[in-house]
Amino acid sequence: MKPSKIILPIIVFSQFCCTSLWFAGNGVMQDLVSTFGLNDSAVGHLTSAVQFGFIVGTLLFAILSIADRFSPSKVFLSCAILGAIFNLGVIWDGNSLTSLLSFRFFTGFFLAGIYPVGMKIAADYYEKGLGKSLGFLVGALVVGTAFPHLLKNMTHAFPWKMVLVATSSLAILGGVLMLSFVPDGPFRRPSQKLEISAFVKVFQFPKFRAAAFGYFGHMWELYTFWAFVPIMLQTYAWAHPEVAFNIPLWSFLIIALGGLACIVGGYISQQLGTKKVAFVALLLSCICCLVSPLLFGQSSEAIFIAFLIFWGLVVIADSPLFSTLVAQNASPEIKGTALTIVNCIGFAITIISIQLLNIMRTWTSSNFIYMVLAIGPILGLLALLSKKPHLEQKR
Structure with a gap:
């Protein structure tokens, strides 16, 4: 059965x-620092709180096989509402660092029922051309992640709390649309029972492990790069007083343009193969990590911005391709659990x-710290170069 033309756009x-919801806190980070008297390390702690919440959520969802036992669209809506509520908690005037960390943790926890579940829903509809479909889906994640930076830029004349209100409202809208227009997909194979060991069994398959390890290497770099984009821009601006960056706007563009790379990569993978395109993107982002210190000394702000935009493109282009390989190499009845547990481990790595870069920033002001981000891509490339096993490349 061919899915309705509106299904993918709605997803x-x-x-x-x-x-x-993901980077809503980062979009207003400087306001949080000044309003609640936080120190400069708050950017790392609050970002990690979301990631940690996501990890705990995905682990629990995977152990309980939530996305395989229950209607994914209903899970998506429930988590969208709960995530939106905790996101709004950040605007409470009585917040301390502890309460802010708690609100961001639970926002991340319920994102576990949104991001991997959204991929599960797409996989239930698009067995063929999954790489292209997930390219659009991860592209939406990228733009959604960058959106708070744009909101901050657009609402500079309004209270920063409007960014949180807007993102929470959007989340509820998204959840309602998913439940209203996207029923269970034709390729869904619901699990009839609770299988606690399912999240471990998926790693028994060599092809699955190879795909997962490539994804883990990619994740070492991705979210740290996103979290530190505003800091990179600020660092360059401090070193070049003549430069006047619009940091929220450029942060949005550098991250959001990666969504286009996901879509283009999905189409290219249909011609060249999923593994090959993922390898090239991961190699290019690895090179960006290694040469990044040289760009901070570049006197041309145009070249520096162009470099960050290129890095933002290649750092995410392989994400939907790795998710495609993971989904294709997992059993249909535990596909949701497989995607969820891989997300769980991947985000634990972030x-x-x-935190490593956060700590290194307190030790040194050197821009060579960003070379550390190359560790993950190097290991991911080694996983992809493995001749045994070969990854499946279904199209």
Whole structure:
């Protein structure tokens, strides 16, 4: 059965709306620092709180096989509403660092029922051309992640709390649209029972492991780069007083343009193969990590911005391709659990890399710290170069 033409646009738009919760705190980070008297390390702690919440949520969802046992659209709506409520908690005037960390943690927890579940819904509809479909879906995640920076730029004349109100409203809208217009897909194979060990069994398959390890290497770099884009821009501006960056706007563009790379990569993968395109994107982002210190000394702001835009394109282009390989190499009845547990481990890795850079920033002001981000891509490339096993490349 061919899915309705509105299915993919609804999934994509709903994913965009709901994932705008992810970096809502980062979009107003400087306001949080000044309003609640936080120190400069708050950017790392608050970003990691969301990631940690997402990890705990995905682990629990995977152990309980939530996305495989229950209607994914209903799970999506429930988590969108709850995530929106906790996101709004940040605007409470009585917040301290502890309460802010708690609100961001639970926002991340319920994102576990949005991002991987959205991919599960897409996989239930698009067995063929999954790479292209997930390209649109992850593209929506990217734009949703960047959107709070744009909102901050647009609402500079309004209270910063409007960014949180707007992202929470969007999340509820996305959840309602998903439940209203996207019923269970034709390729869904619901699990009839609770299988606690399912999230471990998926790693028994060598092809699945190879795809997952490539994804883990990619994740070491991705969210840390996104979290530190505003800091990179600010660092360059401090070193070049003649430069006057609009940091929220450029942060949005650098991150959001990666959504286009996801879509283009999905189309290219249909011609060249999923693994090959993922390898090239991961290699290019690895090179960006290694050469990044040289760009901070570049006197041309246009070249510096162009470099960050290029890095923003290649750092995310492989994400939907790895998710495609993971979904294709998992059993249909535990596909949702497989995607969820891989997300769980991948985002656990992001906490380590974010906190590592956060700590290194207190040790040194050197821009060579960003070379550390190359560790993940290097290991991911080694996983992809493995001759045994070969990854499946269904189209």
